[in-house]
Amino acid sequence: MQQLQEREIIAHNDIRVLTTAQLAESLNTKSSIINRNFQRNKKNFLHGVHYFALTGEELKRFKASRQNDVTLKYVSVLYLWTEQGAWMHARHLKTEKARTAMNALIANYFSTSKQFQRQEHLPIPYERFIEIERKVEWLEQQLREVTLHSGEQIRVRKAVAARVYELSEKPGSKSKQLLFRELYAALKERYQVGSYRDIKQYQLQDALRFIETWEGRL
Incomplete structure (x- = not known):
């Protein structure tokens, strides 16, 4: 896996993001699995919070800035994942490797600090992870209580x-x-x-x- 400390920082609307290919690599999985989990759980992902979808001129400008990225050549819609979106994907993968990789992403990529290589970062505490899990479960339970419109x-x-x-x-x-x-x-x-x-x-x-x-x- 590419060293996160060496990864080029991608920002959209001043928010650090990852492409689907980068996120898949970081979480030790495949882009197809990321895409599949997104489609299956799309109602839980919010545009502008968990991801951005680039199309048209916006996508052309992004491709022009990354001409050496062959994964973008035939893409008509490009999804960029925020820290919250990456968390959702790590959770859907349900593997210890994904959780460990997510800790590394937070510490070494999504951190707002510019001193990546010299500053020591601690992974997210287990208690904090459990708290987040409980909040997500609570939100899912609230969604399950929504009646027919x-x-x-x-x-x-x-x-x-x-x-x-x-x-x-x-x-x-x-x-x-x-x-x-x-x-x-x-x-x-x-x-x-x-x-x-x-x-x-x-x-x-x-x-x-x-x-x-x-x-x-x-």
């Missing part, structure tokens, strides 16, 4: 209506009114909520699948 509620209602009308076409089926009542009751029972509006956002896809396959009460 109006657009998602409409999707549920449309799915319910489609399923009810489909079932009502079967010979000997119950009335539409009864099917509507039973399906909404089934949703409330499945997700332990007082109304389908209280279903959590992360449960939406499961709810839509449940509606699509619901066969009605015997």
Whole structure:
């Protein structure tokens, strides 16, 4: 791995950042894994906080300043990762090597000190790391409590209506009114909520699948 003390400092909006290739190298992983984890957890990454996405003229200027970097040649969108973004990736990797490497990044790259090679840096204390982990877990728990917004509620209602009308076409089926009542009751029972509006956002896809396959009460 390239020595962090010798790495050229990249700054965007006066914030030190790393390209995806640099971050992957620093965390002992591959760029493809960094990209995959980002796509899978994109809702947890905030633009301007965890990363910057360069396109158009901004990207051209960045490429011009790093003409010897072959990893940028065919890039149409360039992601630059801040310290917070690097932390997120290190956490998603869930390896001791990634955590150790992140400590080195903080001490030797993201530090605001200019005396990298002479000043002794201590890695982030374990207690501080645990505190950060707990805060992230708390934020994730808060996200899991967010209920369906109006657009998602409409999707549920449309799915319910489609399923009810489909079932009502079967010979000997119950009335539409009864099917509507039973399906909404089934949703409330499945997700332990007082109304389908209280279903959590992360449960939406499961709810839509449940509606699509619901066969009605015997």
